[in-house]
Amino acid sequence: MSSPDSLSHMNGPDATVHDPRRRRAILIAVCIALMAVIASVSGLNVAQPQVAVEFDASQSTVLWMINIYTLSLAALLLPLGALGDRVGRKPILLAGLALFGIASAAAGLATSAAMMIAARLFAGVGAAMIMPVTLAVITSTFPDGERSKAIGIWTGVAGGGGILGMYLSAVLVDWANWRWLFLLPVVLVVAAAVTALRAVPNSREQTRHRFDVVGSLTSVVAVTALIYVLHEGPLHGWTAPLTTASLLVGVVAAIGFVVWELRRPAPLLDVRLFGDRRLASGSLALLALFGVQAGIFVVLFPYFQAVLGWSGLRATVALMPMAATMMLSSGLAPRVAARAGPAPPWPPASCSAARVWP
Template sequence: MSTHGPAEAAAPEVPGPAHRDDGPDARRLRIVLITVCIALMAVIASVSGLNVAQPDLAVEFGASQGTVLWIINVYTLTLAALLLPLGALGDRLGRKPTLIAGLAVFGIASALAGLAPSVEVILAARLLSGVGAAMIMPITLAVITSTFPEEQRGRAIGVWTGVAGGGGILGMFLSAALVDVANWRYLFVLPVALVLVALVMSLRAVPDSRETPVHPFDTIGALTSVVAAAGLIFALQEGPERGWSDPATLTGLVAGLLGAVAFVARELRLRDAALLDLRLFRERGLAGGSLTLLMLFGVQAGIFVVLFPFLQAVLGWSGLRSTLALMPMAVAMMAASGLAPRLTPRIGARVTMATGVLLAGAGLALMAGIVSVDGGYLSVLPGMLAMGIGMGLAMTPSTEAITGSLPRERQGVASALNDVTREFGTALGVALLGPLLSAGYRSSIDGRLDGVPRGTADAAREGVANAVGAAEGAGPGARALLDAARESFVEGWQQAMWAGVAVMGVLFVHVLARGPKSPAPAPAGDPAADRTADPEVLSAR
């Protein structure tokens, strides 16, 4: 409950799900934006940070590769499964208290993970971190969409999408640096520090807004959404590792599909009381924005699956240097995310999105066409830059199209849907483009292993990193084996990249045909152009 002075207490309240104000000052809005971006960065960095410490985790806990992957993936799985229900609860309980509670849970869990004495403790801590992250992530965007005036909202969303898109790469770089100079446990210092800063700033500056509930909370819809998201993402994560016919993979897939069917049936029946009104997907904005983010993040995740082995196994770079090599793409993405809100009013959301998709596809084509072992990093850099610019241009209007399709009082749900789409896209990209790379590599290297001893050849077929390891004991044939593995990897790379180009081509046609239309600008003085949050929370506490 907020406390007010006598003058504030006498002020009349404006009816509706949230109060209105004539507009917060620009400085306060900047502080709000910085705060939610710091909170978002803590969540995004933790998604990718532990990937650079897999060998260290295995040695520290005597854990198998499967267990190490669970330490990493349980966070993402929990985050994706809980985004939608916790985003909806944030709309009802208040976005500021939900954000503060999420930061507290996430910070405690991250500290616990850094101090974990056993596998069981770190698994539990990572699961709890996922719960906190699912409270934070949708609220950060919902705070922006419910606080910023219409004419400033696009730029704020552009900053948010830049952090969401490029923050993972920055998190990986900082994590790799910490692992190289210190210890894997220091990886959790970064999210804890970010959480503490975001917590202090949130208490002072973040506005509170909430929905006035008209219908009971859709508990059954929330539960079925959790089953659907958890089952499908589990299957996508485990399928490439265990095999698609493995009982665990099939169980997750069946559970996810049944949960999805039950969720859709429930939401269509409830209509106005639904957790997510699925009829809104008939609108161009929601459907087009969701599909664009799904495909863009799928392709981005697939690129990372390809780039890291290329930089480390083919070029022989360290983890830190390989992560640093991705920074130009992250910088380009973040810069283009800031440019997109300036382009959209001039050329329209659909043209901005289509231009971004076209550039992303061109970047993939460049990476497929000119990559070579001899060309090294410079043969992939132009494609990375084009991909980064394209993603940045397309992400911001796509995110704005999603959040603009749902009413102001449901912005937690809109933000959660945006985040779920990103998580599903990432899981799909890894599950689909990763096997394409592996299949292309194996097909290519089979014809290059004549005369290689059977054991060494079998190891080389497993992947380029295995071939590099096997070459150390291959004697005079080591150089030939290395050359064969690296050339085969490039051919597998090209196969995966051309598949990505095809996906971007389909998406480009879809955006041109069914992309969101830009709304007409609101007349001067129209209250709809300045929908802001409760004035009480825009003053420092």
């Protein structure tokens, strides 16, 4: 078995950790970091009415406070994940935790809507550094026999982080102040950083090819423009000049990304993989699932609180069965995938993801 010091300089598969205790510590570190990221996705939904009153903000502005985090996370997930593979996963993870923690604290201390939006933007950048690296750390350090179990736990924590974020946010909104919502991510970041410093090895991938700058830029433009259309289309109109221009930019950038990646010897995202029906169907199912879930949370929380007069905690409890079921089913996904075999006709999204990620 390699020593921790030698592991810190290993690349790719050589970073496999054979000590079960150290693997548990690695899994704890990355899962705490992931929970901080996921909890921040859902947490602010509970406090929409209070935030709107605090900053005298319109519903569109409040939605930007919520969605700018997810937007920056989604837009930068691919390039920052690839950067972590090249530079080193441990330094990118620690840098992401630091940026995420500072930005979360700034959001809790925000004095204006603009400051809140900026803080959430930088928190999303930190989250985009954290989230893909946590999974890459698992795939590079866990041996084949343990990897699927670890990814199943990672997936379950992703669902559990959303539940924890909603529940604790509701408690804090009802019993204290919405600004305390951002204390949880800061605490989780500190715990993850301390554990990661001790346990996580600094693995990286060796490659002769340059970083895909063009693919990174086109992916960021495509995601940003298309999400802007979905966000602002209902407000300004689907045929408004700005909406139409954003849609055109997003579609052109997405097509350009696909064409460019097909020509790259080492693509940022190998789009040829989506020729596999199992991966394509699973990805579409995930897109539909999380798209609907996000819409439900954004709409129902203010409806329950502003229209029905429910407390934040009661509104959260009303949505808890859906979130809890998702968390439990995600944790069972590796077992279901193992029993269903490698090629079921229509795999559940979580099973497809669990099968592809390793």
